[in-house]
Amino acid sequence: MILFFLKKFKWVFLIYDTIQTMNHNDHVNLIKPAFLDETPNASFADLGAGSGAFTLALREVLGANATIYAVDKDKSALRELENSFVFRFNSTSNLIAIYADFSKSFSLPPLNGILMANSLHFFKDKIKVLKHIKTYLKPNGKLIMIEYNVDKGNLWVPYPFSFSTFENMCKESGFDSPKLLATHSSSFLNGFYSALTFAK
Numbered sequence: 001m002i003l004f005f006l007k008k009f010k011w012v013f014l015i016y017d018t019i020q021t022m023n024h025n026d027h028v029n030l031i032k033p034a035f036l037d038e039t040p041n042a043s044f045a046d047l048g049a050g051s052g053a054f055t056l057a058l059r060e061v062l063g064a065n066a067t068i069y070a071v072d073k074d075k076s077a078l079r080e081l082e083n084s085f086v087f088r089f090n091s092t093s094n095l096i097a098i099y100a101d102f103s104k105s106f107s108l109p110p111l112n113g114i115l116m117a118n119s120l121h122f123f124k125d126k127i128k129v130l131k132h133i134k135t136y137l138k139p140n141g142k143l144i145m146i147e148y149n150v151d152k153g154n155l156w157v158p159y160p161f162s163f164s165t166f167e168n169m170c171k172e173s174g175f176d177s178p179k180l181l182a183t184h185s186s187s188f189l190n191g192f193y194s195a196l197t198f199a200k
Contacts, residue, residue, distance in 0.1 A: 031054065141199045145195045
């Protein structure tokens with residue numbers, strides 16, 4: 001029991017340490033290469049937005065005229081996200097927080113793009129989820145994926161997937177072959193990668 005507690009404490013510390021050592025600029029740098037050709041007034045959704053680290057990064061790179069849908073099933077996290085938005089950008093203009101489970105049907109307009117940052121690794125059947133979220137994208141809409149670059153998880157990150165695995169997942173779920181955008185080192189689960197793909 002004591003050994004399990006110590007192991008659990010170690011993993012919690014590593015997760016906390018990873019979060020703390022990444023800042024807003026790190027989040028922006030992971031996704032910025034995906035927006036070299038973005039059109040004005042784009043509409044994007046951050047699925048599994050949590051408290052909004054990457055939602056803020058989306059706003060940074062898309063600009064104030066973009067509409068961003070932040071989707072999460074944690075109401076308190078969404079409130080924190082809205083507060084962070086106000087703190088950084090002085091407004092929640094064009095931010096729409098949606099309390100929903102993104103793996104199930106809910107209302108969204110056709111989107112220019114979707115961001116999923118460390119949210120897909122909670123689902124064992126990731127192909128099913130990818131096929132589902134693809135229905136929210138316009139033709140050739142973007143999917144930006146941020147994930148731990150490993151194929152074996154743990155209690156807190158149960159089903160991560162490496163970039164090479166994501167390549168196969170895209171083929172199975174109706175997306176183009178993904179492009180590796182950036183990586184970020186971490187002491188937890190071999191670090192992060194960001195990737196871009198398009199809906200076929």
